[in-house]
Amino acid sequence: MSSDAPVAEIPGDTLRERIVDDLRAQIGDALVDSLVKPGDDVWVRVRPDAWLATGRALRHAMGFDYFCFLSAVDWMPSPYGKGEDDPTEPPPERDDTIRQGYAGGETRFQMLARVTHPTLHVGVNVKCDLDDAHPVVESWISVYAGANWHERETHEMFGIGFDGHPDLRNMYLPTDFEGHPLRKDFPLLARMVKPWPGIVDVEPLPGGDDEEGDGE
Amino acid sequence: MTSTESLIDRRQMAYIAAQASDARLNVELETEGMTLNIGPQHPATHGTLRIIARLDGEQVVWAEPSCGYMHRGYEKLTEVRTYPQVTTLVNRIDWLGSFANEVPFILAAEKLMGIEAPPRAQWIRTILFELSRIANVSLFLGDLGVQMGAITPVFMAFRDREYVLNLIEGATGGRFHPNFDRIGGLKDDLPAGFIDETRAVMKKLRTFCDEIENLLFGNEIFQSRMRGIGVIPKDVALQYGLSGANLRASGVDWDLRRDQSLPMAWDKVDWKVWTHPDGDAFARCWVRLQETREATMIVDQLLDSIPSGPVMAKVPRIIKVPEGEAWVSTENPLGEMGYYVVSKGDLGPFRTKIRSASFNNISVVPWVLKGVYVPDIITILASLYFILGDIDR
Numbered sequence: 001m002s003s004d005a006p007v008a009e010i011p012g013d014t015l016r017e018r019i020v021d022d023l024r025a026q027i028g029d030a031l032v033d034s035l036v037k038p039g040d041d042v043w044v045r046v047r048p049d050a051w052l053a054t055g056r057a058l059r060h061a062m063g064f065d066y067f068c069f070l071s072a073v074d075w076m077p078s079p080y081g082k083g084e085d086d087p088t089e090p091p092p093e094r095d096d097t098i099r100q101g102y103a104g105g106e107t108r109f110q111m112l113a114r115v116t117h118p119t120l121h122v123g124v125n126v127k128c129d130l131d132d133a134h135p136v137v138e139s140w141i142s143v144y145a146g147a148n149w150h151e152r153e154t155h156e157m158f159g160i161g162f163d164g165h166p167d168l169r170n171m172y173l174p175t176d177f178e179g180h181p182l183r184k185d186f187p188l189l190a191r192m193v194k195p196w197p198g199i200v201d202v203e204p205l206p207g208g209d210d211e212e213g214d215g216e
Numbered sequence: 217m218t219s220t221e222s223l224i225d226r227r228q229m230a231y232i233a234a235q236a237s238d239a240r241l242n243v244e245l246e247t248e249g250m251t252l253n254i255g256p257q258h259p260a261t262h263g264t265l266r267i268i269a270r271l272d273g274e275q276v277v278w279a280e281p282s283c284g285y286m287h288r289g290y291e292k293l294t295e296v297r298t299y300p301q302v303t304t305l306v307n308r309i310d311w312l313g314s315f316a317n318e319v320p321f322i323l324a325a326e327k328l329m330g331i332e333a334p335p336r337a338q339w340i341r342t343i344l345f346e347l348s349r350i351a352n353v354s355l356f357l358g359d360l361g362v363q364m365g366a367i368t369p370v371f372m373a374f375r376d377r378e379y380v381l382n383l384i385e386g387a388t389g390g391r392f393h394p395n396f397d398r399i400g401g402l403k404d405d406l407p408a409g410f411i412d413e414t415r416a417v418m419k420k421l422r423t424f425c426d427e428i429e430n431l432l433f434g435n436e437i438f439q440s441r442m443r444g445i446g447v448i449p450k451d452v453a454l455q456y457g458l459s460g461a462n463l464r465a466s467g468v469d470w471d472l473r474r475d476q477s478l479p480m481a482w483d484k485v486d487w488k489v490w491t492h493p494d495g496d497a498f499a500r501c502w503v504r505l506q507e508t509r510e511a512t513m514i515v516d517q518l519l520d521s522i523p524s525g526p527v528m529a530k531v532p533r534i535i536k537v538p539e540g541e542a543w544v545s546t547e548n549p550l551g552e553m554g555y556y557v558v559s560k561g562d563l564g565p566f567r568t569k570i571r572s573a574s575f576n577n578i579s580v581v582p583w584v585l586k587g588v589y590v591p592d593i594i595t596i597l598a599s600l601y602f603i604l605g606d607i608d609r
Contacts, residue, residue: 039477040327041543059455066470067457068545069571073558082296082564101541101558112556112569114543118454118468121475125543125556146456149579157291172284172608181292188296 013038019062019124020044026057032129033103045103045127051111052138054126058115059143068114068123070140070150072130072158075100076108078184080191108132109158115144136161157182249277254593256285265578265604269585269593276593279585281578287608294568299325299399299535302565306555307393309572310606313352313549315344315384318397321568323478324544324557325399328537332479337401337527342481343414343518344387344396345546346511350421351380352549353508356601357428360501363598364441369432376424379417386410399535401528411519418512425509433502442498446584446596449495456583457576460551461507462600464491465499472547480546485517497599504601536563550574550606574606 019042020034030050035043046054058064075098098108102125109130116123130137139162140147149171151162156170159180170177179186250271256264264285270278290309294302306321307314319341326332333341358373381391386407388394396403432438448458453466463470471489473482490506492499539561545554551573558567577600584596 043541065451065454067455067576068552068554069457069556069569069576071556071569073567077560078295099560114556114571118470121470123543125541144455144457145452145583146576146579149575170284172287181289188292191296 015120015122016042019122022062023054023057023124026061027053030054035102042122042124043103043127044124045105045110045129048111048128048130048137051128052140052143054128055113055115055140055143058124058126062117063119064115064117064124066116066118067144067146068116070111070113070147070154072154072160072182073101073110073112073127074108074158074182074184075105075110076184080187082191103127105129109135109160111137111154111160113140113147113150130160134161135159136163138162139164141165156180159183252590256282265602265607267581267585267593267597269590271590274589276585276588276590279582279593281581283578283607285608286604288605290609291568291570294565296564298563299537299565302568303397304393304395306570307395308605309570309609310352310548310550310553310574310603311392312355312603313348314390314392315388315394315396316348316352316546316548317553318395319345319480320544320546320548320553321555321557322397322399323480323546324542324555325535325537326479327542327544328540328557328559329399329531329535330538331400331529331531333401334526334529335481335523336405336525337529338479339481339484339518339522340387340402340406340527341397343515343522344384344394345480346515346518347380347384347414349511349549350508350515351377351384353504353511354380354421354424357425357432357501357505357508360598361432361438363594364432364438366432366435366438369428372424372427376421379420383410383414383417386413398528398531400531401526405527411522414515414519418516421512422509425505425512429505433498433505439498441591441595442501442599443494443496445497445592446588446599447494447496448580448584452580452583453495456580458551458580459573459576460547460549461503462500462551462577464489465503466495467491467493472545472552478544478546481518482514484521485514487514487517497595500599500601534563536561537565545571548573550601550603551577553606570609572606572609574602574604575609578602578607 016036020036023044024031027050030047031044032047033045077094077096081094107129109132111128111130113126114123139151151165152168152171154160155162155168156173157180162168252269252271254269255266266282268280268282269276290305293305302321303318306317309317354373354377358370361369384394385391387410388396448466450466450468453463469489469491474489487510490503492503537559539559541558543554543556545552553573554571556569557565560566585593588596
């Protein structure tokens with residue numbers, strides 16, 4: 001479709017607007033929302049049931065052959081903050097409203113993938129909402145073979161299921177590991193065990209002048 | 217021909233035929249294969265990558281890398297650090313070209329803040345970036361010899377890489393983990409004498425490239441072990457997301473230094489993107505060799521045109537990055553290294569997706585190792601060139 005068209009002179013609005021238009025022509029109203037930052041990047045959000053169809057349209061019809069990455073975002077603010085709170089004090093009040101980023105969204109978990117056009121040199125960030133209680137989406141393996149490992153990683157880090165993935169083994173963690181580390185409600189245990197020394201900008205040297213300063 | 221001779225001949229033929237049919241029978245009966253464990257502590261794995269290969273005789277029928285021996289959870293750690301603190305972490309992703317890891321993250325933060333480093337800082341960034349590439353890839357070129365059984369090149373590589381590391385140390389204070397890039401510019405200007413010193417070292421490195429080209433790439437054994445081995449066609453390379461020299465060796469003319477506009481100095485100098493049509497192990501190594509030489513010439517030209525001025529833009533003392541999302545990737549020594557940074561207007565990133573080159577480059581291993589012979593496993597892994605910290609992050 002767009003792969004044989006000449007490269008726009010200014011790689012800005014027209015080129016990136018056209019990506020959104022082309023994708024809309026392919027998948028119709030499954031394209032929920034989009035955002036084009038002129039000269040920068042494109043974000044599209046699609047319906048979860050059209051996730052695989054989007055991948056197919058991007059690769060086979062629009063020439064986005066290069067698979068960059070696939071991951072997810074947990075939009076819930078971390079209940080632990082930065083893990084810098086004094087454990088003896090009651091936990092501070094935190095803003096726990098979920099605000100999604102570019103191209104909007106309605107759910108806590110969102111898929112995030114990026115594919116690139118190898119001759120036009122533009123990429124597109126694809127997002128899709130996921131059911132919070134049962135986050136499952138179709139696997140992209142049949143479209144981009146390289147999605148295999150990325151989906152395994154996303155599965156273990158966020159607990160997102162991929163329909164049609166042959167083998168969602170853990171990539172990094174032990175098989176019997178419990179929890180999904182990149183979810184915001186998974187605490188960073190190192191911070192829970194020992195307070196982060198980096199709160200103090202410069203730690204005083206032992207025996208130094210300002211040892212009684214703002215250290216522990 | 218006498219009759220006895222032809223009789224022996226016929227007997228021999230019958231014997232061979234029987235053997236062959238036995239062998240065929242064995243295949244049909246699916247004789248028990250063998251599982252070969254390579255690593256996690258193997259010299260060819262640059263760290264602790266483990267490869268499990270199922271063999272049928274000498275041939276690999278199935279192979280799968282097993283990662284995670286060095287997973288440090290940087291994506292989670294960035295969520296509890298401030299932006300300036302993150303460079304310390306990302307330095308350790310590809311530890312042979314550390315400075316190059318800092319640059320895309322800093323660029324992403326700068327993009328979100330809407331600031332740009334002053335020209336001199338951009339130039340110095342690009343110079344240090346290319347020096348990281350030279351340090352990184354020159355070690356690869358030497359190590360390549362070791363994995364093929366040639367010991368000499370690695371000594372040459374360590375000898376000449378030291379000159380480059382000295383330069384990086386002279387400018388940044390750190391040989392391996394410079395932590396020199398700041399939001400808005402650089403920590404410091406170049407030290408006195410850096411420019412002349414660098415010119416001399418670049419000359420040495422070009423000699424090194426010539427030596428390696430003569431010694432290794434011109435060697436018949438090397439060629440016969442590399443040519444036609446581990447061929448990755450263009451479409452496979454693209455859909456696995458291979459990048460850097462691995463992609464260019466499959467005939468894709470794509471270099472992020474040229475093909476995107478970044479506030480860096482690559483577009484200010486004249487250089488060439490090397491590609492190779494073959495897609496085999498030799499092509500991948502050859503492209504890297506040419507790129508190293510090209511990088512020395514990029515550095516030379518940048519040294520000629522380096523502008524004067526400050527190396528730091530005006531940035532607030534406490535850096536808060538406005539809400540937004542940004543993706544920046546650069547052409548690192550290993551390939552496309554990118555950061556997807558989500559900011560909520562805090563002191564630190566809300567989420568960082570680190571897209572490292574080796575993770576994608578190695579994900580093609582199960583595909584490419586299918587059907588190869590055991591000695592070629594090492595050749596292919598060496599030619600794909602990965603760094604464990606860059607896979608596991």
